[in-house]
Every structure is written in C-alpha cells, then in structure tokens.
Amino acid sequence: MRVYNLSIPLTTLYHFVIMWPMGKNNNTTNLEYSVGQQIVYPLHGVGKIINIEEKQFKDNRILYYVIYIEVSDMTVMIPVDKTEERGIRPIVSSKESQKALNIISEEYEPVPSDWKIRYQMNLDLLKSGTVLNIATVVRTLYHRSRVKELPILERKLYDNALQLLVDEISFSLEKEKSEVEEMIYKKMEAVASNTESS
Numbered sequence: 141m142r143v144y145n146l147s148i149p150l151t152t153l154y155h156f157v158i159m160w161p162m163g164k165n166n167n168t169t170n171l172e173y174s175v176g177q178q179i180v181y182p183l184h185g186v187g188k189i190i191n192i193e194e195k196q197f198k199d200n201r202i203l204y205y206v207i208y209i210e211v212s213d214m215t216v217m218i219p220v221d222k223t224e225e226r227g228i229r230p231i232v233s234s235k236e237s238q239k240a241l242n243i244i245s246e247e248y249e250p251v252p253s254d255w256k257i258r259y260q261m262n263l264d265l266l267k268s269g270t271v272l273n274i275a276t277v278v279r280t281l282y283h284r285s286r287v288k289e290l291p292i293l294e295r296k297l298y299d300n301a302l303q304l305l306v307d308e309i310s311f312s313l314e315k316e317k318s319e320v321e322e323m324i325y326k327k328m329e330a331v332a333s334n335t336e337s338s
Contacts, residue, residue, distance in 0.1 A: 173228075175189050179207065180308055182269030184209050185212070187210075189207055248280055251284060282298065
C-alpha cells in the first residue's frame, strides 16, 4: 500500500506528494476526530482515521491524521490543523443523505453548451465537498449525457462524482453500495422519462 501526504492545495482531482517518515505521538486529546472514525475527504470519498501521528518537519513537530480511503486503497496524511481547510468533514446524517437523493429526483436546469465551462463549474462543486453539491453534479451530468455524449474528461468527472455520492450515502444510510447506486439511477431515469414524455 502506498502512503501519500495531501497537505498541499488540490489543483487537480488528484495531487499527491510522498510523505516524510512518521513518528508516534501520544498527544491526541482535544482533537476534532478520533481513531476509527469515518470521515469524508473531498474529491476522494469516505475514509477511516486509522491513526494519529506526528512527524518532524524542519523545526516543528506536526500532528497528522492518518486516513485510509478504501475506494482507492490509499492512505493519506492530513495535518490536524488543516482539516477544515482541506474540507475534511464527518459523514452526513441520514436526513442530509435524503436531501441529496431528493436533488437527484428534481428536474435538471439547462447548463452551458460549452463543455469546458460546464467542467469547471462542476469541478468547483465537487471541490466544495458537500453531499448536496455532489448530487447536483451527478444529476446535471447524467441528464446532459442523455442529450449528447460527454467528453472524456467530463465523463470521468461524472463517474467520480457518482462514486463519491454512492460511497457516502451507503455509509450514511447503512446500505450496500450496489443498492444505493441502483436507487440513484432509478430516480434519475424517472425524471428523464417524465421530461421526455411531456
């Protein structure tokens, strides 16, 4: 398994820097997250905090969350004082997940015909990391794909958004990922069928 340090700003979907050697740390009180807790890392999905460690960086000892992201089989390190900046957050409640599913069920709004503009708009929504914005991206690109085949980059963005949405909602509602994915598709297909028949 490879371990990465993602403590620098994300300028693309994935920007990895190999981490420095770690050291153990026992000063883990009063932290926002704890070992064993499931969290969401924007653009990467649901992760589990497997350790809290510190390492030397220049003249400082920096405390890190060590997070394992199952969907990509990747372990990352995030400084504990940078979690808000990086968009790290707890998994949403079942109520919030239902709101995301409701967004999927809504009629979609027209989007720019220029795919480059659409791509940037949707990438910005994904970077925000909220489950409601992720649901909006999935809905928008699904319905756009029924009008015209998506360019490769936009298709990858759609696939990534769908994976992120399925991943979090499955944890939030405690359902199998396959069940959640089928639920999402059925909701979007129902909207598409109603729109085409009207």
